[in-house]
Amino acid sequence: xxxxxxxxxxxxxxxxxxxxxxxxxxxxxxxxxxxxxxxxxxxxxxxxxxxxxxxxxxxxxxxxxxxxxxxxxxxxxxxxxxxxxxxxxxxxxxxxxxxxxxxxxxxxxxxxxxxxxxxxxxxxxxxxxxxxxxxxxxxxxxxxxxxxxxxxxxxxxxxxxxxxxxxxxxxxxxxxxxxxxxxxxxxxxxxxxxxxxxxxxxxxxxxxxxxxxxxxxxxxxxxxxxxxxxxxxxxxxxxxxxxxxxxxxxxxxxxxxxxxxxxxxxxxxxxxxxxxxxxxxxxxxxxxxxxxxxxxxxxxxxxxxxxxxxxxxxxxxxxxxxxxxxxxxxxxxxxxxxxxxxxxxxxxxxxxxxxxxxxxxxxxxxxxxxxxxxxxxxxxxxxxxxxxxxxxxxxxxxxxxxxxxxxxxxxxxxxxxxxxxxxxxxxxxxxxxxxxxxxxxxxxxxxxxxxxxxxxxxxxxxxxxxxxxxxxxxxxxxxxxxxxxxxxxxxxxxxxxxxxxxxxxxx
Numbered sequence: 001x002x003x004x005x006x007x008x009x010x011x012x013x014x015x016x017x018x019x020x021x022x023x024x025x026x027x028x029x030x031x032x033x034x035x036x037x038x039x040x041x042x043x044x045x046x047x048x049x050x051x052x053x054x055x056x057x058x059x060x061x062x063x064x065x066x067x068x069x070x071x072x073x074x075x076x077x078x079x080x081x082x083x084x085x086x087x088x089x090x091x092x093x094x095x096x097x098x099x100x101x102x103x104x105x106x107x108x109x110x111x112x113x114x115x116x117x118x119x120x121x122x123x124x125x126x127x128x129x130x131x132x133x134x135x136x137x138x139x140x141x142x143x144x145x146x147x148x149x150x151x152x153x154x155x156x157x158x159x160x161x162x163x164x165x166x167x168x169x170x171x172x173x174x175x176x177x178x179x180x181x182x183x184x185x186x187x188x189x190x191x192x193x194x195x196x197x198x199x200x201x202x203x204x205x206x207x208x209x210x211x212x213x214x215x216x217x218x219x220x221x222x223x224x225x226x227x228x229x230x231x232x233x234x235x236x237x238x239x240x241x242x243x244x245x246x247x248x249x250x251x252x253x254x255x256x257x258x259x260x261x262x263x264x265x266x267x268x269x270x271x272x273x274x275x276x277x278x279x280x281x282x283x284x285x286x287x288x289x290x291x292x293x294x295x296x297x298x299x300x301x302x303x304x305x306x307x308x309x310x311x312x313x314x315x316x317x318x319x320x321x322x323x324x325x326x327x328x329x330x331x332x333x334x335x336x337x338x339x340x341x342x343x344x345x346x347x348x349x350x351x352x353x354x355x356x357x358x359x360x361x362x363x364x365x366x367x368x369x370x371x372x373x374x375x376x377x378x379x380x381x382x383x384x385x386x387x388x389x390x391x392x393x394x395x396x397x398x399x400x401x402x403x404x405x406x407x408x409x410x411x412x413x414x415x416x417x418x419x420x421x422x423x424x425x426x427x428x429x430x431x432x433x434x435x436x437x438x439x440x441x442x443x444x445x446x447x448x449x450x451x452x453x454x455x456x457x458x459x460x461x462x463x464x465x466x467x468x469x470x471x472x473x474x475x476x477x478x479x480x481x482x483x484x485x486x487x488x489x490x491x492x493x494x495x496x497x498x499x500x501x502x503x504x505x506x507x
Contacts, residue, residue, distance in 0.1 A: 043136025162194025
């Protein structure tokens, strides 16, 4: 079966502390750094008298600039480029650590009374700059919200605080309740359940289990003025718009998530994988579409173009499709029977067990690692995930890869199809460039501009699961069109002083 321990096996835990945020390897031992905000305006400074107020309601308040820099950096390539260039993206903020919803409310009341911006922070595994405190003010560290509050066995609903880290969460629900959430993002060991909700994330088995927005049953949120609201708590409803979904994916701009109730699944008792090779990426996409539209929902349905097939599976002359499923035996076998029949029409059968085992060991080699490409001080590597309908998706793949490859300094653009649905799929692009060190930021933004111009032109969606943050902010208004004004109106209504994570989501 598809073992959860096997899924963990591919993750390098060497530098990680279980249940705690970790610094990216590039940022270790940098020593004191100045608060030079390269991404935003002059940061707001917290007055000394307010520091005393915060200390009276919080667990701790950190003001040392070096400690603040260590406690705010993330995994965004833009952060890495800036900091290794001597211009860290950590402004003159203070870190306020809390361990209860009541403390979150107290901090927000102080923020609201004093007009101080607040950026929520936890695992900081994001890759879009969503948790960078550009405006200064207060960084609200919610890692102390780490309690399990209850489990409804009959309904399979777990209640947990937002600061619980993913690996601790999954280990507990498996060992104590025989359950899984099926949510396996590549960052699960250094990300929190609240972060998953805030960024509308997805795991590697989402085709079977769904994205995070499919898993949230209800949650509690502290608003900008300190009020606490409870949302959801219903499987389905017809009591007006779904307010729960309004806050999922809001990236801390509308409220602070403190408690989440998730629906769980029973641990699977059977699993199996198959694999096929296709002559073109378009043929592989068509097979994925047919599998989904014929009613199969395998846990993993991942198609790699020939460049990534070479990196991951040493098969550069084909486009590898991995189909793996887990669950009840009858369900798994039916899913793989449909998948096998569809793939056999145009693909060549590969050793499914070997491909799956290889995938477990190598699935992080594509993208940011730039595995197989020359390395130099000017190397930049990043990933871009988007989603679009099946119609025209092959053209999106061709055009985005061509656009990235056309940027001077690009080593290679590539992609795999990572998450599939009845009506469309997510394409996960990798971009690698090698330029002069002082040209890294220019190459990076030019490559992102080129790729997103294609995505917007095709009417596809900017992001499937990484979110917006700062990185995609410049494209939001063009992408959402008239809907962007609705987002602005909601923000103004819930946070009229613009205190919650200002500058994110393109706002």
